[in-house]
Each structure stands twice: as structure tokens, then as C-alpha cells.
Amino acid sequence: MIIDTLANADKYTSVHPLFAQAFEYIKNTDLAAIEVGKYEIADGLKAIVSSKVGMTAQESEAKFECHNNNIDIQVCISGNETFGWKTRNECKSQKGDYNPEKDVLFYNDEPSMHFTLNDNQFVVFFPEDVHAPMIGEDEIKKMVIKVRK
Template sequence: MIIDSLKNAPKYSSVHPLFAKAFEYIATTDLATMQPGTYEIQGDELKAIVSDKEGKSREESLEKFECHRKHIDIQVCISGVEEIGWKPIEKCDTDKGGYNDEKDVQFWDEKPDMYFNLTDNQFVILFPEDVHAPMIGVGEGNIKKMVIKVKIS
């Protein structure tokens, strides 16, 4: 897991071959005016999903305490304050029904080891070993965010 501000995003371009293109897309897009939906960036290798909705409680977020095998998530907070729960997969023992290959998701019946907040123009990179519970609301108002799904080759 990597947490940082968008101004430092170029430092991470060498971590994965598609990160440079993903961060270029973020830098050249007017995030504030983007409407919720899915945006193709580069075929099935890179796509952006924008949401703008009310945050969940910590308890609600644990219904989808998740990780992915085929994608890395770059999650960008556009506005609001988002809390995310995190736990390394090697400490997870109890899954909820196994891995769904079609949706590239596995849910866990676990509790996070830690929580952290993202605010405007901050991002987190979540790798397959990062089990996460996103969209926890902190304060009032909606959370607007973008998740870039980076396909692992």
C-alpha cells in the first residue's frame, strides 16, 4: 500500500508499467467536473470508475472488506473525507465465499488492522495483498472519488 498526495504521483510511475499513464490521466482530467460512471483509459488495462455518494459506517464497510487479484487500485479522493480500513492479506483467515473471478474480488470476514483518511487530492495504491474497506464517511457530505483499475499483466 502507498498513500500520498497527487503532487507526488510522478514518484510512483516506475512501480508498474501502466502507472505513468494512469497518473497522466488523473493530472490532465478535471476531476471536479467528472460525472459518476466508468471511463475507459486504455482498453481493458486501465479504466476509471468515478463515484459521488454518501459514506458508509465502519460496520457497513466490512460487508465488502475486499481485495483483488487481477488489478491494482489507485483510489483518489476528489472531495470529502474518506476513511479506509486496511489489513494485509496474510493476516486474513476467513473469506466470504471465495474469489469471484468474473468480478475480480474476494470478500473477507475480518476486521481491519488500521484505518486511515484520504482528503482532497490524496490517493492510495492498493495491491492484491491489501485487503481494504473503502467509502467510510467521516463528517458530513458526500465522498467523490475515482478508482483507477490497473490490470496486472
């Protein structure tokens, strides 16, 4: 997992072959004005923009998730978004089977930590990062870039 501000995004372009293009897309997009929806960026890169009121930790942690084939770059555009997190190696209670169509696997485990992103901060979740997003009381606008592993 990586947590940082968009001002430092260039430091991470070498982590994955598609990260430079993903962060370039974020930098060249008017995040305040972008509409809610799905955007195809390039082969192996897509963006999902959402804006909704956050949920309780209990609601979010009921869908404590990770991905096998995608890396998430989650950008907080506005609001305060809290996440639960735990490494997949420490999760013991898988909830159901892996869904290859949606590239998602859920766990019944509880996060080992929580952290909060504010405007223009981002987190990168790799396949080993189990996460519970969208925890908050107010409106959260965010962009998730799905990066094919």
C-alpha cells in the same frame, strides 16, 4: 499499499508499467467537473467515478475486499474518505469464493488499521491489500483507476 498526494504521483510511475499512463490521466482530467461513470482509458486501465454519501465502518467492513488481477488507485476528489486495511497474509476468514468476473474476494476479518484521505490524496491497493472503502458521514467523490496487474 501507497498513500500520498497527487502532487507526488510522479514518484510512483516506475512501480508498474501502466502507472505513468494512469497518473497522467488523473493529472489531465478536471476532477471537480468529471461526471460519475465508467471511463475506458487504455488497454488494462479503466476509471470509475462515484459520488455518494459514505457509510459506517461496520457497513463497509461487511465487504472487506481485495482483488487478484487488478491494482486500485483510489483518488479522493472531494470529501473525507476513511478506509479500513489489513494485509491479505493476516486475513484468516475468507467470505465465499473468489469472483473472477468481478475480480473480488471478501473476508470476514477486521481491519488492522484505518486511515483517512482528503481532497487530492490517493491510495494504491495491490492484490495483497484487503480494504474497506467509503467510510464517512458526508458526500465523497472519488475516482478508482483499475490497473490490470
